[in-house]
Amino acid sequence: MTPHHTPDAAVTPLRGGADQSPMPALRTFGLSLAYDGHTVVDDLDLEVQRGAVTAIVGPNGCGKSTVLRGLSRLLKPVSGEVLLSAAVSESSGGSGKPVPLRDVWSMRAKEFARRVALLPQTPPVPEGITVVDLVGRGRHPHHSLVRRWSEADDEAIAVAMRVTDTLELAERHVEELSGGQRQRVWIALTLAQDTDVILLDEPTTYLDVAHQIDVLDLLVELNRRRGTTIVMVLHDLNLAARYADQVVALRGGRLVAQGRPADVVDEAFVRSVFGLESRVITDPVAGTPLVIPASRDQLIGPTS
Amino acid sequence: MSAPVAPSVDRAGHPHGRMPRGRDAVEAAAVVALVARARRRPLRRVRLVIAGLVVATGAVVLARVLLGEYTVTLVDFVHILRGETIEAAPGASFIVMEAKLPRALIGALAGAAFGAAGAMFQTTLRNPLASPDIIGISLGASAAAVVALTFFDAQGFVVPLAALAGALAVSLVMYLVARGTSFAGQRMVLVGIGIAALLASVIQFVMTRTSIQDAQAALVWLTGSLNRASWPLIGLLALGIAVLVPALAVNVRRMRLAELGDELSTTLGSPASGARLGLLLAVALSAFATAATGPISFVAFLAGPISRRLTGGRPSLWAAALVGAVIVVASDYLGDYLIPDVNLPVGVVTGALGAPLMLAVVISAGRHGKA
Numbered sequence: 001m002t003p004h005h006t007p008d009a010a011v012t013p014l015r016g017g018a019d020q021s022p023m024p025a026l027r028t029f030g031l032s033l034a035y036d037g038h039t040v041v042d043d044l045d046l047e048v049q050r051g052a053v054t055a056i057v058g059p060n061g062c063g064k065s066t067v068l069r070g071l072s073r074l075l076k077p078v079s080g081e082v083l084l085s086a087a088v089s090e091s092s093g094g095s096g097k098p099v100p101l102r103d104v105w106s107m108r109a110k111e112f113a114r115r116v117a118l119l120p121q122t123p124p125v126p127e128g129i130t131v132v133d134l135v136g137r138g139r140h141p142h143h144s145l146v147r148r149w150s151e152a153d154d155e156a157i158a159v160a161m162r163v164t165d166t167l168e169l170a171e172r173h174v175e176e177l178s179g180g181q182r183q184r185v186w187i188a189l190t191l192a193q194d195t196d197v198i199l200l201d202e203p204t205t206y207l208d209v210a211h212q213i214d215v216l217d218l219l220v221e222l223n224r225r226r227g228t229t230i231v232m233v234l235h236d237l238n239l240a241a242r243y244a245d246q247v248v249a250l251r252g253g254r255l256v257a258q259g260r261p262a263d264v265v266d267e268a269f270v271r272s273v274f275g276l277e278s279r280v281i282t283d284p285v286a287g288t289p290l291v292i293p294a295s296r297d298q299l300i301g302p303t304s
Numbered sequence: 305m306s307a308p309v310a311p312s313v314d315r316a317g318h319p320h321g322r323m324p325r326g327r328d329a330v331e332a333a334a335v336v337a338l339v340a341r342a343r344r345r346p347l348r349r350v351r352l353v354i355a356g357l358v359v360a361t362g363a364v365v366l367a368r369v370l371l372g373e374y375t376v377t378l379v380d381f382v383h384i385l386r387g388e389t390i391e392a393a394p395g396a397s398f399i400v401m402e403a404k405l406p407r408a409l410i411g412a413l414a415g416a417a418f419g420a421a422g423a424m425f426q427t428t429l430r431n432p433l434a435s436p437d438i439i440g441i442s443l444g445a446s447a448a449a450v451v452a453l454t455f456f457d458a459q460g461f462v463v464p465l466a467a468l469a470g471a472l473a474v475s476l477v478m479y480l481v482a483r484g485t486s487f488a489g490q491r492m493v494l495v496g497i498g499i500a501a502l503l504a505s506v507i508q509f510v511m512t513r514t515s516i517q518d519a520q521a522a523l524v525w526l527t528g529s530l531n532r533a534s535w536p537l538i539g540l541l542a543l544g545i546a547v548l549v550p551a552l553a554v555n556v557r558r559m560r561l562a563e564l565g566d567e568l569s570t571t572l573g574s575p576a577s578g579a580r581l582g583l584l585l586a587v588a589l590s591a592f593a594t595a596a597t598g599p600i601s602f603v604a605f606l607a608g609p610i611s612r613r614l615t616g617g618r619p620s621l622w623a624a625a626l627v628g629a630v631i632v633v634a635s636d637y638l639g640d641y642l643i644p645d646v647n648l649p650v651g652v653v654t655g656a657l658g659a660p661l662m663l664a665v666v667i668s669a670g671r672h673g674k675a
Binding site for chain 1: 332335336338339342345346408427430439554557560561564565567568570571572573574575577601612615617618619
């Protein structure tokens with residue numbers, strides 16, 4: 001717990017200090033989240049770097065998705081706080097002044113929705129909806145009772161669909177699409193939302209390996225080209241190590257490790273997070289850590 | 305560690321210049337035009353369908369007023385509406401103004417209310433079974449009306465007011481029980497089904513305790529008919545619709561987000577509680593309709609799927625409302641003349657036609673893989 005932590009402050013200056021990265025996009029202090037009194041995430045201090053790709057990893061039921069719910073205002077914290085940095089245009093833009101952080105619960109729903117987008121794991125597909133219509137629903141935070149549809153919305157949709165390579169699907173019904181195409185369309189919706197932070201809950205679930213790589217390449221490309229801050233829950237540790245700038249590992253609702261994959265992912269890390277024996281080698285393609293799980297009792301292995 | 309990539313573009317809501325691959329403006333404009341076209345095409349179809357349904361609703365209402373055992377010419381009808389008496393048939397004015405026109409109007413209004421309410425439920429809860437007749441709203445109205453008719457010998461306007469109170473009480477209980485829980489929408493439906501079972505037994509109990517005459521009056525009410533059409537009743541229903549429909553219209557965008565599930569809806573800036581407000585409006589709308597006509601089965605249930613078939617899959621409250629209006633007025637007309645000398649209440653006709661139609665909807669939905 002940070003000692004100079006002020007739970008109710010709407011605007012908090014960035015805590016200075018050499019141990020912190022220059023620009024967090026999202027921070028949590030002592031965040032505890034619970035469902036019906038059952039604590040799932042306990043006293044979590046998390047720092048999501050702005051403009052970086054962060055992967056949250058951990059065993060099933062460790063609270064990965066719950067953290068995402070906490071960051072996206074879907075779940076109100078039992079204690080602690082979630083802070084969001086000011087938008088790039090509002091902040092001092094590299095002049096060295098501290099970036100103000102705001103308690104996300106002090107923001108209005110739409111204001112928050114213009115800053116942070118979430119792609120849930122398997123959102124329901126509305127009946128009879130076309131791709132362009134679905135992507136367009138991402139524009140809702142930019143509308144109000146007086147400000148309805150405008151050309152800027154069509155432009156944002158066009159950009160989102162072009163980036164995700166879904167333009168030629170525009171008039172297709174979403175129900176007819178394959179899993180890979182569908183996931184691109186959902187990502188297009190979150191892009192149309194035009195936020196600087198995108199949270200994704202297991203964006204590669206149910207996709208074959210080619211489409212998994214496809215989706216992750218797309219997300220990293222977005223991050224590199226636009227500076228979008230990306231936070232994703234991934235269950236595949238190797239993909240997390242390959243694609244993330246920062247890995248956050250949870251176990252039992254608590255933070256186990258946080259840092260660059262090359263710095264944190266090793267055999268002791270895999271043991272402490274997943275309780276699994278493994279060898280960690282260097283990924284011959286990406287140069288990142290690659291976890292080779294060991295098998296219990298040498299059930300498999302090269303036959304000599 | 306890798307330094308965070310600095311955002312290279314202005315991201316204060318200006319998508320201009322954010323085309324990531326730096327293509328030329330002409331191509332970008334073409335893409336935007338393509339998107340705008342693709343977005344508008346289904347909307348245009350919905351508008352066409354709505355326009356067609358407006359014409360159809362006008363046509364059935366007019367047919368109901370002008371045709372039948374007692375026919376009136378369009379010219380005479382215009383004269384009657386102006387308050388002039390027809391010299392050849394002095395009674396025509398009374399028949400049109402006190403029987404035929406109120407009957408057609410209340411059918412259209414109630415049908416529209418049922419249709420819109422049903423579509424709102426089905427779309428928001430993403431459940432084709434979620435319709436006010438199944439989740440106890442109609443039964444709340446029915447139980448209150450039956451109790452008023454039998455135990456309190458209620459007459460005239462008291463019955464619909466009791467029915468309205470009953471329906472609203474049920475919706476309040478549903479709302480209070482489900483409030484603040486996760487999946488509150490689905491819970492509302494489950495609570496409603498439970499309340500429906502309870503109220504059905506209340507009605508059964510009352511029926512066994514009362515005189516044959518009262519039971520018969522109650523039974524007529526329970527079938528749903530337009531026989532009680534009167535100008536004050538039309539006024540009550542029109543008032544309810546005039547208040548609730550604009551509120552519902554504001555909620556349509558929330559409904560479109562609720563379709564994406566509670567999570568996306570919330571992170572897009574419209575918390576799920578907003579969608580439940582829309583449901584409450586729909587409940588109130590169907591309460592008003594039920595109070596005026598009694599429960600007319602299957603209209604709320606079928607108007608949504610039929611209108612979606614017409615619009616090519618896109619849900620539209622207005623199309624559903626108009627389909628409901630057409631169904632009720634046309635069914636009432638059929639009920640009058642389908643079997644000679646037998647005057648079937650509209651609820652019997654919609655029930656008889658609705659059950660096979662519902663099967664057709666379920667079967668065809670199954671074939672298309674989107675039941």
